[in-house]
Amino acid sequence: MCGQKTEAKKETKETKAEPQYIRIPKGCVNVIVDTTKISYVDPKGQITIIRGYRIDDLGKHASFEEAAYLVLFGRLPCEDELKEFSKKLNSERWLPVKVIDALKQIPPFAHPMFYGSYGLLLLGMYDPDEGDLSIDKLYDRAIRIIAKLPLLFINGWHLSRYGRLIEPDRSLNHAKDVLRMIRGGNMPTDTEARAFESSLVLYMDHGFNASTFTTRVIASTLSDMYSAIAGAIGALKGPLHGGANQKAIEMLLEIGSPENVRWYVEEKLKRHEKIMGFGHRVYKLHDPRTDVLREWLEKLAETSGEAKKFLDMINELEKTMWELKRIPSNIDLYTGALYYLLKIPKEFYTPIFAIGRVVGWTAHYIEQVSNNKIIRPKEDYDGPRGLTYKPLEERCKR
Ligand SMILES: CC(C)(COP(=O)(O)OP(=O)(O)OC[C@H]1O[C@@H](n2cnc3c(N)ncnc32)[C@H](O)[C@@H]1OP(=O)(O)O)[C@@H](O)C(=O)NCCC(=O)NCCS
Numbered sequence: 001m002c003g004q005k006t007e008a009k010k011e012t013k014e015t016k017a018e019p020q021y022i023r024i025p026k027g028c029v030n031v032i033v034d035t036t037k038i039s040y041v042d043p044k045g046q047i048t049i050i051r052g053y054r055i056d057d058l059g060k061h062a063s064f065e066e067a068a069y070l071v072l073f074g075r076l077p078c079e080d081e082l083k084e085f086s087k088k089l090n091s092e093r094w095l096p097v098k099v100i101d102a103l104k105q106i107p108p109f110a111h112p113m114f115y116g117s118y119g120l121l122l123l124g125m126y127d128p129d130e131g132d133l134s135i136d137k138l139y140d141r142a143i144r145i146i147a148k149l150p151l152l153f154i155n156g157w158h159l160s161r162y163g164r165l166i167e168p169d170r171s172l173n174h175a176k177d178v179l180r181m182i183r184g185g186n187m188p189t190d191t192e193a194r195a196f197e198s199s200l201v202l203y204m205d206h207g208f209n210a211s212t213f214t215t216r217v218i219a220s221t222l223s224d225m226y227s228a229i230a231g232a233i234g235a236l237k238g239p240l241h242g243g244a245n246q247k248a249i250e251m252l253l254e255i256g257s258p259e260n261v262r263w264y265v266e267e268k269l270k271r272h273e274k275i276m277g278f279g280h281r282v283y284k285l286h287d288p289r290t291d292v293l294r295e296w297l298e299k300l301a302e303t304s305g306e307a308k309k310f311l312d313m314i315n316e317l318e319k320t321m322w323e324l325k326r327i328p329s330n331i332d333l334y335t336g337a338l339y340y341l342l343k344i345p346k347e348f349y350t351p352i353f354a355i356g357r358v359v360g361w362t363a364h365y366i367e368q369v370s371n372n373k374i375i376r377p378k379e380d381y382d383g384p385r386g387l388t389y390k391p392l393e394e395r396c397k398r
Pocket of ligand 1: 027327
């Protein structure tokens with residue numbers, strides 16, 4: 001007011017207590033939460049990038065070891081670096097006896113995704129340095145987890161169901177040996193191994209998807225890497241995320257033949273049910289990972305009538321879904337079919353997704369803890385207020 005001394009407004013803890021909150025859409029739709037140098041998912045579905053390279057380029061050409069090195073260290077390895085990295089990964093392909101003993105106790109009817117998270121937490125308990133966040137230790141731990149996670153899934157499965165311990169064959173590369181072990185020792189052909197490896201590379205990293213974001217949330221509390229990856233496995237297990245590849249093959253088998261596709265889709269859509277292996281939060285036009293896997297299915301279809309039938313069904317599904325809903329297929333429709341053709345039990349499809357994505361999870365863990373701020377959003381409370389506590393005898397009086 002005129003003539004009165006105005007007091008400068010000082011910011012106090014009290015005035016700061018209610019900042020201007022930003023309300024973001026449910027499900028974080030179209031929200032960017034942080035910067036990353038690891039990967040970029042292209043909404044147009046053309047140029048999805050991992051560390052500067054197109055994901056389809058890597059899926060077609062890179063070995064698991066090369067792509068894992070790239071995701072972790074930010075560039076493709078030279079020959080000696082690749083040799084060293086592969087040796088390190090190989091040397092970590094074993095499980096402690098106590099972990100093997102624990103895996104013998106798990107029930108055979110459990111979903112194998114549980115074996116991964118349970119086993120990782122056990123490995124964390126046996127790692128005396130689990131909380132050491134120095135960079136060398138982080139990379140060592142990442143390599144250890146990438147190498148051992150397949151063994152946890154595989155031995156959880158084979159020990160609990162058949163009482164068999166499957167030993168790694170260190171003369172084989174990571175992807176070929178993982179496929180061999182999943183199939184109980186049945187050696188894949190080179191084509192089978194390379195198709196499988198290609199799918200692992202395509203799964204390796206993909207922006208801030210739900211399981212990767214879970215990893216980053218857990219990492220942001222500076223919790224250990226084992227806990228963060230165990231949490232990511234839990235997020236991946238759901239049918240809206242990694243669980244979709246198992247659901248997709250169940251759907252393809254239920255449909256049975258291309259002639260049944262239209263009827264099947266129409267019936268599902270009438271009941272407002274989802275068609276598994278279709279739709280994506282970012283890709284609304286096309287998932288570029290499907291191009292590489294389509295090539296593999298076409299290659300397999302040259303000699304397999306079953307692969308040809310799956311391809312025909314996929315073509316018909318894609319045509320029908322685009323016509324009726326304008327929704328494209330995603331990677332899980334293709335890996336669902338591919339893994340069936342590779343004679344893999346369907347409960348293993350989502351663990352395989354994890355065996356690829358674990359590389360991205362560990363890289364995101366390291367990126368998050370290296371430039372950290374705890375991830376802690378604010379709630380919009382919409383429940384009752386002003387209630388007062390009443391002792392038990394006065395509550396619920398009729
Ligand atoms: C992946 C997924 C969870 C993305 O979810 P989202 O970005 O939240 O998209 P929404 O679920 O809101 O879908 C938007 C619309 O498309 C429909 N839709 C999305 N995916 C669909 C699908 N697979 N089948 C049928 N309809 C689908 C939704 O019902 C919704 O329709 P509406 O607007 O009429 O209600 C979703 O597409 C899905 O559940 N797909 C099936 C599971 C799957 O394959 N997951 C693997 C992803 S890699």
